[in-house]
Amino acid sequence: PAIELDHVVKEYVSHGEVVRAVKGVSLAIAEGEFFSLLGPSGCGKTTSMRMIAGFEDPTQGIVRLHGEDVTNVPPNKRDINMVFQSYALFPHMNVWDNVAFGLKRKKVPDAEIKRRVGEILEVVDLVGREKRRPKEMSGGQQQRVALARALVNRPRALLLDEPLGALDLKLRQAMQIELKRIQREVGITFVYVTHDQSEALTMSDRIAVMNDGLVEQLADPREIYERPASKFVAGFIGTSNLLSGTVQQITGDTAVLALGVSDRILVPADGALAPGATVDLTVRPEKIKIARDRPEGDLSVVRGTVSEVVYLGTYNSYVVALGDGAEITVFEQNAHDSTITAERGDTVWLSWQPWHSY
Ligand code: ADP
Ligand code: MG
Structure with a gap:
């Protein structure tokens, strides 16, 4: 598998009290899979994802990437990129420079930067908008710039934490189809966090439904909908x-x-x-x-x-x-x-x- 969480627990200490955000999660995500973590707010999705990325250390358990134990490996050594809801684009840079930034910093030769940025802008359908600044673009376009900036590094996996949360419904639905297309085209593993069940059902190869720090069911969308493993899953997904x-x-x-x-x-x-x-x-x-x-x-x-x-x-x-x-x-x-x-x-x-x- 590309990504594994093995009996992972995360506890935070907040105001002198222990908060168990993740209570023992095990899952294995296959190479090239579109995998979603789905569940209500506060169930531990972001914490799980941050442990995959390396921004949080598990209190217990092991994180593996491509079979290798990376539990104590820092985020910049993990060959993984993360996209946030807030886009985090550089406001003073145009689209091209935003996307090229990471490659320039890594001293990639100019000709290769040009080729790779050009290619990825084609994938996310932003050709012709290279000179625009973020504030001159719609929310959906900004989201695609953020995606291009992450993908241009050719990570082996991309983590997306509620990336469409700021968009209105119509645009969100269009972007769901778009994201799925992009993932198919680049062929890398996507781990997608959302609290929106229809979003997860639309895009995912498999879904882990989380509740209160635990995975209640891990299956493909049809199985989750047709055969919910618990009362919680049945109530959370669709109408029951x-x-x-x-x-x-x-x-x-x-x-x-x-x-x-x-x-x-x-x-x-x-x-x-x-x-x-x-x-x-x-x-x-x-x-x-x-x-x-x-x-x-x-x-x-x-x-x-x-x-x-x-x-x-x-x-x-x-x-x-x-x-x-x-x-x-x-x-x-x-x-x-x-x-x-x-x-x-x-x-x-x-x-x-x-x-x-x-
Ligand atoms: P989700 O992404 O599913 O909404 P989170 O992973 O963000 O859930 O949070 C899970 C639980 O852990 C929540 O109860 C949250 O309040 C708590 N939590 C998250 N981060 C911290 C932190 N840095 N310190 C203390 N508690 C936290
Ligand atoms: Mg979250």
Whole structure:
């Protein structure tokens, strides 16, 4: 692997109290991978990244780059570059000089500087803007200058800490696609920190979802979305219904749950379940079918009353009350005929496949 954290812990002492920012993180990032650290503010993403870069020493554990223990190697000897949200461009220098700065300082020959800066400005799509100063450029362009300045050094890995945080939504979405393209083109390892789940899902090969100093799940975007490993992950990524039911009976590899006044919920039984046990489960709103009639087949089926219908353009969102205080949100794709299945106050049947509960 290109980057490894091996049981890494980081404690800060702040006002005489020990803060455990990172509580034991192990992960391995492959060469050329677009890898994201995703989680809410304060969960330890920046601290983890700063330990990879060498700006922080771990309290415990080992950091390896390309198999080599670099735990005590200073940042400038790590062959890694970092890009920050604040860009940190030199305001008095134009684009070309900002990008060429590091190479000049390293006494790279002029002809090579010219070639490498030219190449990288092409990659980040800034050809023709070499003479501009940072303040004459948009936020997205400044971000691309910062990226070019880091990439021109040809680091083996690039660390990006919420680099698009200062941009508005439209520009941020455009830059997400752009960043992914650039990463593919230069082929180096990107480690990307974000608290924005859609950003991580859009760009990453794999995501480590962090919570309170620990990695809760490490998988590719589809796996994280379809099979969240914990309640936290299910709640943090996308919209989820969190339900709780009691096991009534177990047939083969399926457990039948009762949930309030509902009909039945089927979940895979893994041997650990016994009748009477309480099971927490999550179901994504778009996996649930809403209907006026009771559906047939081996499905989870619950009945409820529509308490809210919201038209959201590409889909309709329903909130269905189950009568015992529980509510389920359902997303229904807006079909060609734009008919709505149910109105407020209607009794409806909700159903989903057993494997969509987890
Ligand atoms: P994130 O980047 O996920 O928002 P951070 O890694 O910045 O989280 O911070 C994780 C935790 O460590 C937070 O509780 C934060 O307050 C604390 N922390 C970070 N840096 C320091 C520091 N230099 N001194 C004391 N506490 C810190
Ligand atoms: Mg941070």
